[in-house]
Amino acid sequence: MKIGIDKIGFFAPHLYLDMNKLAVERNVEPEKFTIGIGQEKMAVAPITQDPVTLAANAALEILSEEDKQQIDFVIFGTESGIDNSKSAGVYVHNLLGINPYARTVEVKQACYGATAGIQMAKGHIALNPESKVLVLGSDIARYGLKTGGESTQGAGAVAMLISANPKIMALEEHSTFMTNDIMDFWRPVYSDKAFVDGKFSNEQYILFFSKVWEQYKEKSGLGLEDFEAICCHLPYTKMGKKALQTIWDERTEEDKERISENYKISTTYNRNVGNIYTGSLYLSMLSLLELKEDLKPGSRIGLYSYGSGAVGEFFTGILEEDYRKSLQVDQHRKLFSTRQEVTVAEYEEIFEDTLPVDGSAMELDIEKDPAAICVAGIADNKRQYVNKLR
Known part of the structure; x- marks a missing residue:
């Protein structure tokens, strides 16, 4: 039985900041942002948007009434949740009118949360083939004004419907992962802004990629030549490129060019949104699927997930026949053009x-x-949410 991504949606706030103008204001050469880290625009969340609403808006565009009745598990991956007790997913469950007889939880492990949700969803559907699972990755990245991490902020959400016999991508069996207790990035409960050891985090991101990639090759018997593309978690778009450069000498120049070209396409959405933590890998994947129109069904796509602290995983998916018919290309084009x-x-x-x-009211x-x-x-002391379509 195939299990994988049946539908995928994306949402970002309607406001953005030009990174060239931020660089000038911060007395930084613009190329440091646009080329050095590979970012062009940063999504800016107004006070009327939080991780709950971002996720709900992302899911709203893909779910039919039938989907809402078939979903019996909602998994919300986030590292900027709004409550230390109640799952952000419960709010989304209500805002969308999902079947009440469903499990709903929030999963946290830095930017790895949505990937954990997908793997949980696979196990659930293997036992319950008629079920559908809604996996959400939603965050607002905040480091603070005039800080070293300011240029890698962003806001947005990705929603994925996981099911048997998926229309977009079937997830393959082999997956490799590792955990190590490190302090490369963290946000204590008393702070609304993250702390990061940038150089150390970059090193660990690349190290984790190297280790799970080697383990994956050994476990699966596959190599670079078997992939059409590899998408990465992108705290900024230059980061994934640094990791991929460590494996360029493994195969032919043709393999290198193919993976490199497709990686560049996969970064387009992220370059114009910024870091959305748990959703960043899947925004990259979505960018590839929607913008590379000649990507053939049957192509194998590698997915590298990394969550600081740290957990990393490499897994793969195969594109289904007619997968493009299930994408929301026009909606996402409109989202970007109307910001x-x-x-x-x-x-x-x-x-x-x-x-x-x-405790004040507002x-x-x-x-x-x-x-x-x-x-x-x-x-x-309760956030008030509104679905204008009701």
Whole structure:
């Protein structure tokens, strides 16, 4: 029985910041951002969007009423969750009107959370072939204004429907993974901003890739020549390229050119959204599938997931016949084309405009936000969510 990705959706806020203009304002050469780390635009989340609404909006575009009744498991991967007790997935479950007889949980391991969700979903469907599982990866990356990590911020979500006999990608059996207790990136519960040891994190990302890749080759008997493309978790788009460069000497120049060309295509969406943590790998995969129109069914796609702290995994999928018919290309093209640019000053104001953490009530103007699902405020220490389509 094939198990894999049946549908995939993506959502980002309607605001963005041009990285060239941020560089000028920060007295940095623009090429350091656009070439050095490979970022062009950063999605900026207004106060009316949080990880819950981003995820719900991403799922809204792909789920039919039939899907909502068949889903019996919702898995929300995030590292910027809004509550230390209640799962962010429960809010999404309600906002979308999913079958009440479903499990709903939140999974946390830095940027690896959505991958953990997919692997959990595979096991669930193997035991329950008629089930469908909604896996969400949603985050708002915050490092702080004028910090070293500012240029690698972003906001967005990816939603995936995992099922038997998937229409987009069947996930293969072999998967290799590893864990090591390191402090390359972390966010204590008392902080709304992350801490990172950038150089160490880069080194560990590459080291984990090398180790799980070698283990994968040994376990599967496959090599670089068997892949049409390899997509990576992208805290910034230059990061995956650094990891792939470590295996260029394994095969022919033709293999190198193919993987390199397809990797570049896979970074397009990420270059224009920024870091979305748990959803970054799957945004990269989506960029490849939607923008490379001649990508053939039957192609094997490698997927490298990394979550600081740290857990890494390499696994693969095979594209199904007519997979392009199940993609939301037009919707995502419209999403990017209708976004509004903000100035650096406006971005800084939005960044500092946060929900109260002292129990105060707040009512927000959601009419300025074109998204269907928004945060409408806080009352009695509870976030108030609105689905405008209801």
